[in-house]
Amino acid sequence: MIRGIWDRETVALMLLAAAFPVFVAWVQADGWYAIGRLIFFLVVAGIWHVIFMLARAQPPSFAGALTALTIAILAPHDLGIFALLLGTSFGVVMAELAFGGWGRNVLNPAVVALAFISFGYPASNWPELAVQIGWAAFPAALIGVLTGVMSLRLLLGVAVVTVITLYAGVDISETWIAGAVVLVLMVCDPVTASATRLGRWAYGAFYAAMFVLFTCQWGDAAPIQIAVAAALLASLAAPLFDEIAISIWLYRRNRRIG
Amino acid sequence: MAAGNLWHTLTEPLVDKNPITLQILGICSALAVTTSLDTALTMAISLTVVLVLSALVVSLIRKHIPGTIRLIVQIVIVASLVIVIDQFLQAFFFDISRRLSVFVSLITTNCLVLGRTESFSRNNPPFPSMVDALGNGLGYSLILCIIGSLRELFGNGSILGFQILRTVDQGGWYVPMNLMLLAPSAFFLLGGLVWAIRSIRTDQAEAPEYAPPETAERAG
Numbered sequence: 001m002i003r004g005i006w007d008r009e010t011v012a013l014m015l016l017a018a019a020f021p022v023f024v025a026w027v028q029a030d031g032w033y034a035i036g037r038l039i040f041f042l043v044v045a046g047i048w049h050v051i052f053m054l055a056r057a058q059p060p061s062f063a064g065a066l067t068a069l070t071i072a073i074l075a076p077h078d079l080g081i082f083a084l085l086l087g088t089s090f091g092v093v094m095a096e097l098a099f100g101g102w103g104r105n106v107l108n109p110a111v112v113a114l115a116f117i118s119f120g121y122p123a124s125n126w127p128e129l130a131v132q133i134g135w136a137a138f139p140a141a142l143i144g145v146l147t148g149v150m151s152l153r154l155l156l157g158v159a160v161v162t163v164i165t166l167y168a169g170v171d172i173s174e175t176w177i178a179g180a181v182v183l184v185l186m187v188c189d190p191v192t193a194s195a196t197r198l199g200r201w202a203y204g205a206f207y208a209a210m211f212v213l214f215t216c217q218w219g220d221a222a223p224i225q226i227a228v229a230a231a232l233l234a235s236l237a238a239p240l241f242d243e244i245a246i247s248i249w250l251y252r253r254n255r256r257i258g
Numbered sequence: 259m260a261a262g263n264l265w266h267t268l269t270e271p272l273v274d275k276n277p278i279t280l281q282i283l284g285i286c287s288a289l290a291v292t293t294s295l296d297t298a299l300t301m302a303i304s305l306t307v308v309l310v311l312s313a314l315v316v317s318l319i320r321k322h323i324p325g326t327i328r329l330i331v332q333i334v335i336v337a338s339l340v341i342v343i344d345q346f347l348q349a350f351f352f353d354i355s356r357r358l359s360v361f362v363s364l365i366t367t368n369c370l371v372l373g374r375t376e377s378f379s380r381n382n383p384p385f386p387s388m389v390d391a392l393g394n395g396l397g398y399s400l401i402l403c404i405i406g407s408l409r410e411l412f413g414n415g416s417i418l419g420f421q422i423l424r425t426v427d428q429g430g431w432y433v434p435m436n437l438m439l440l441a442p443s444a445f446f447l448l449g450g451l452v453w454a455i456r457s458i459r460t461d462q463a464e465a466p467e468y469a470p471p472e473t474a475e476r477a478g
Contacts (some may be wrong), residue, residue, distance in 0.1 A: 078423065079433070080431070080433055082433075083435070090446075094446070098453075100470065104470075116437065117441065119437045119442075120435045120436055120437035120438075121433060121435065123437065131449055159318055
């Protein structure tokens, strides 16, 4: 990473900037209801960040705001406040803060929170994302790549699998919006994505492949559930891709140098 | 052995040396049978009975067990007791026995039972061995009851079958959490419990395996 102004919070702010087009499209589609929801999740995530700052001297991060925004966009609408509170707290505390804060987490807190809600309350009513939110994912990815916080290789990995899918004639017209939003908001999170060049290709391709597989085979799931499950599996597999990439690099190097 | 010492042997495994939260033994059954409190209680009682009786038997014949085959002898004793308990449950509590399925038989392979017979009963007279076994059984039971009641309360809104939180299906407000009835929730609850205990009793916390690297903020 470039030294100087680049620290953890700069990356978090750049990710927030990248999420801005999605945020705008979402507020335009849902109106004041969206704002109220966002404030609720911001308060919940913020309280946990402050508690951990006081208890463990972990500096709070703007990444908490990104988590709150992601959950606000994707969480089911008809769930009670208790369930949303529990799911968000679980994701933020168990997936992020317990590990020492953003940057040391293994899984994205929003992915964990949404997976928790998805398995805990399977009958809930997942939101239908408006189509412009899906299109807003493209400028979001562009901002992320230009500012250097999202990996182009990762997105290309997704693109390759998507093109193959379309050629194979699989119908993803129902689910691609959720897939794109989850991609820019959670899968591209540099902390939980793979970190090696080859690993990023594999990671993006794996996410897209899981997404297509679930779209075809998981009949009664909502698009967001499908995308979140694919993101969860991909981030669990991310260290493996890095490990493989490093092994290949070592093997080649040993062959060359002897 | 003095009475105070015995009392110490009995109470120490409850929190200070709890077999589940400190030694992380016997968690397989702790995960599997805690979907409701009644199965958790049955399992806890069965395990405590097996543990105490096997401690008695092993301790009685401790001077006659050849060292080379001691594990086999201990397992035979434990397994016989488990079969007795299993038959007893099938005869008198058939419904619960069916819900516990294979897990009562699996007490045989519970690390907790073998751990106590191997480390304590083998070297101590019968009465202290039984007290130690009872203490460990109660420590195990305590954790099982806590996790079982939490899972039943949040998963079904009830405790021991009595409805505490009225669920939406019954016209109440509580949306039951299906996750609580699946195995991962027991991992989360157990992890949270271990975390809570070790935050209060800091002497139980293990030394960190890695020191976190110096960050830019800290280096200035």
